[in-house]
Amino acid sequence: MDGSVYLAYDYPVLGAFWTVMWIFLWVMWLILLFRVVVDVFRDHEMSGWVKALWLLFLILIPFLGVLVYVIVRGRNMGKREVQHAQERQDAFNAYIRETAKDPGRAGADDLVKLSELKARGDLSEEEFQRAKQKLLG
Structure with missing residues (x-):
């Protein structure tokens, strides 16, 4: 063992800030990526082949794919x-x-x-009264 132990006070405040900043940016990136994928599937004007090409582009080159999609179809x-x-x-x-319904x-x-x-004579008076009571109460 090298004998060094990292404690909370060994981690500088600026380092913590950058860590939180990168986590925030990563989460925002994932949200944007999933919004674009959902939008590709939701668009009824695109054909299946065009959707497949966009998804392939998003999977192979995600950063460029999202950027191009937002520029081209983001409006x-x-x-x-x-x-x-x-x-x-x-x-x-x-x-x-x-x-x-009422x-x-x-x-x-x-x-x-x-x-x-x-x-019409299909129901007797007794059957009618039973069915009526069943409906009313």
């Missing part, structure tokens, strides 16, 4: 992100509308169907 990245968010919001609103209206429709079945 519309925000628009595609907003469009995707709007599509997700519309799908969510449609789901809410579908699941939060249950009273559905019950009224079912009662109308029951009364039609009774009027």
Whole structure:
């Protein structure tokens, strides 16, 4: 063993600052890289071959690939992100509308169907009353 032990006070403040700075830049680089990859997949205007070429470029030469992608196609990245968010919001609103239908209206429709079945003679009075009680309560 060489006998040297590094303690916290042996690490200068400027060294800690540069370490934090490099970690921050590395995380920002990863975020940018993944945003570009997601944007490549999200773009419906590009064909599959063009997407494959962009991904190959991003994998083989990542720094240059991201830089070129942001320069060439970066202007519309925000628009595609907003469009995707709007599509997700519309799908969510449609789901809410579908699941939060007025249950009273559905019950009224079912009662109308029951009364039609009774009027045609398909249901007896007892069956009608049981089905009606089941719907109402």
